[in-house]
Amino acid sequence: MSTKTELKTYLNYVNGKWEASSNEQVDTSINPANKEIVGYVQKSSLEDLNEAVAVAKNAQKQWGKLAGSERGDYLYRVANMLEENLNDIAETMTKEMGKTLPEAKGETARGVAILRYYAGEGLRKTGDVIPSTDSEALMFTTRTPLGVVGVITPWNFPVAIPIWKIAPALIYGNTVVLKPAQETAITAAKVIDCFAKAGLPDGVINMVTGPGSVIGQGMIDHPSINGITFTGSDKVGKLVGQGALARGAKYQLEMGGKxxxxxxxxxxxxxxxxxxxxxxxxxxxxxxxxxxxxxxxxxxxxxxxxxxxxxxxxxxxxxxxxxxxxxxxxxxxxxxxxxxxxxxxxxxxxxxxxxxxxxxxxxxxxxxxxxxxxxxxxxxxxxxxxxxxxxxxxxxxxxxxxxxxxxxxxxxxxxxxxxxxxxxxxxxxxxxxxxxxxxxxxxxxxxxxxxLQAPFGGMKQSSSHSREQGQAAIEFFTSIKTVFVKE
Structure with missing residues (x-):
């Protein structure tokens, strides 16, 4: 998207459109290998976040009604777009956070595989039939999406971590507002561009870049964000969990390790x-x-x-x-x-x-x-x-x-x-x-x-004791609904 001779300003993605932040402020993305400027990203305000959440909430009504296989078709198209742009995205990742190019390519390829894996999850079962004590009744479980999910991701895996949160959120019928780490927001923008080019309905996937103290905290406090999935430090993770708990939102934390x-x-x-x-x-x-x-x-x-x-x-x-x-x-x-x-x-x-x-x-x-x-x-x-x-x-x-x-x-x-x-x-x-x-x-x-097909998460202060990836992801991104049917 950009060349060595031009510096691009990357925008937020809200309701199917790329747009500048309402406050017209930007941050600079710096290459840690030589301190050269990679480009500019939006330093957004709460107004921008509120707009993204509102459109995600509206879009979820129809997105959640699609068949799982239909949502899977969209994810499969995103995977193809990511694969087509793998080299450019990997090179951008290396420039933004320093990871070697082979590692960056491997991570981006993993993102492709994650998308394809979750595309297939759209055809898996979402419940069980349970015997009722009433011989004339049918009882079973199904799963319902949370609604709008806030995704807060770190800079160290700027492709894989957002995708392993976004893909299950979408396949299970949620809509998403992503707040990537500001240090790797250009990489995130190129990933989200793959979702845009795959033709997802407007408002289903949104990205708002900006400081954690504004956008991250805004997600924690927002009454229309039904779940927050976070990867980062244990210090910040505890604040996310405390804030989500205070207003009754579901939260998932993956934090530090030693x-x-x-x-x-x-x-x-x-x-x-x-x-x-x-x-x-x-x-x-x-x-x-x-x-x-x-x-x-x-x-x-x-x-x-x-x-x-x-x-x-x-x-x-x-x-x-x-x-x-x-x-x-x-x-x-x-x-x-x-x-x-x-x-x-x-x-x-x-x-x-x-x-x-x-x-x-x-x-x-x-x-x-x-x-x-x-x-x-x-x-x-x-x-x-x-x-x-x-x-x-x-x-x-x-x-x-x-x-x-x-x-x-x-x-x-x-x-x-x-x-x-x-x-x-x-x-x-x-x-x-x-x-x-x-x-x-x-x-x-x-x-x-x-x-990617195995549950991932920690014990003690490394995690909120939930698990990401594989089929375990359904536990966070959905709620169980028990259905009792009688003639």
Whole structure:
């Protein structure tokens, strides 16, 4: 849509039209690899949100009456449009938040797959027949949509997360108002353009960009938004949940993680090293499921550490558009400063910095928000770097003696999103599955990963205890209605 020589201003999408915000204010989207301007996005007001909610509420009446297969046809057309525009959207994602181009392409392809999956959900059952105590009656359940759903999404997965919320919301008969992260709002606009070009009825899908304090809070408070699905920090998520609860709206929260990987003495260490690096440092560690704590049995600690450091030192950091780059920049100046502050806290607390920890200032990198991949050891599990979500390329090594101690350390966290273990011992596997307090547990695989057809969500303060993706999504986006019919 734009070229290197022109800077475009991207608009809100409301009632089937692209329009500027009522206050005529815009924000600048910055490339974190070089601080160049990618484009401009709307800094909208409550007036813009109110308009979007009103048209979504009106459109839902007819959208909800369509057959599931009809709604599925629309989603399938969106998937085709997204696939046609995959390269452009992926490149925009890399420019806006720094993720490497192969990762951005993979994420966009996942968005295509999610849309096709939920297109098929339009033909699945939505209820059950239940025997009645009255022999002359028929009793069954069906499901009804919530109505208007507010979707609030983060910058780290600007294609996949909005789509895995929007697609089930739409297939189950809801209409949507999306508030994407301002840092990646251009990517979001290009995704929404695929919905527009697929010909969805006016008002079914809407996007309003702007600050969370205005648009996000406006969604929380709006009496016509029947459900809010949010992915982001636990601090903001709690505010979303409290606000929605206060007015009786349904809410779904996916928040932070401090995800452990356990490496046992019988593990395949090369496999564990590769998965720890991939799970912890890909996407610059900016995943809610990223590996953060590496809990290693003492018998293999030194060997694992040597293998890990040897590979971490080989990581190529740079602009995500460079084919040689393995790890890109932090997504923004704010995230860059946050990660550096955590590294300083780790050193101040007495952890040993084994590698990295500094801003990269080589000629090609000095204008971007690049940090070396960072590894700490001699940390304790009560240190800030062991307990708080850093959301950056930082690994903390923790030594333990037994599998029981490893599980105890792994569970000593307010979060419970994902966890993995590397072991060839079936007893260890079973103990991990049974005792690990996390919504996603993976054996001999990295912590960062979930398949689109499987339920996804966390325990403890990682989630509101609901689940996203797969068929589990129907539980949030609909309500059960019990029907009793008698002649």
């Amino acid at each position: 995800n452990p990987v356990i490496v046992t003495e019988d593990a395949d260490l090369d496999l564990a090293v590769d998965a720890t690096i991939s799970g912890g440092l890909k996407s610059t560690g900016q995943k809610c499921t990223a590996t953060s704590r590496v809990i290693i049995q003492s018998g293999v600690y030194e060997t694992f550490k040597e293998k890990l450091l040897a590979k971490v030192k080989q990581i190529k950091v740079g602009n995500g558009l460079n084919p040689e780059t393995w790890m890109g920049p932090c997504s923004s100046e704010a995230q860059f400063n946050t990660v550096l502050s955590y590294i300083e806290k780790g050193k101040a607390e007495g952890a040993t910095l084994l590698f990295g920890g500094k801003q990269l200032t080589d000629e090609e990198l000095r204008n971007g928000y690049f940090i070396e991949p960072t590894v700490f050891e001699n940390a304790t599990n009560d240190m800030v770097i062991s307990q708080e979500e850093i959301f950056g390329p930082v690994l903390v090594l923790l030594k333990v003696n037994t599998i029981e101690e490893a599980l105890e350390v792994a569970n000593e966290s307010k979060f419970g999103l994902s966890a993995s273990i590397f072991t060839t011992n079936i007893s260890n596997m079973l103990s991990f599955i049974k005792d690990m307090d996390a919504g996603l547990v993976r054996i001999n695989a990295e912590s960062a990963g979930v398949e």
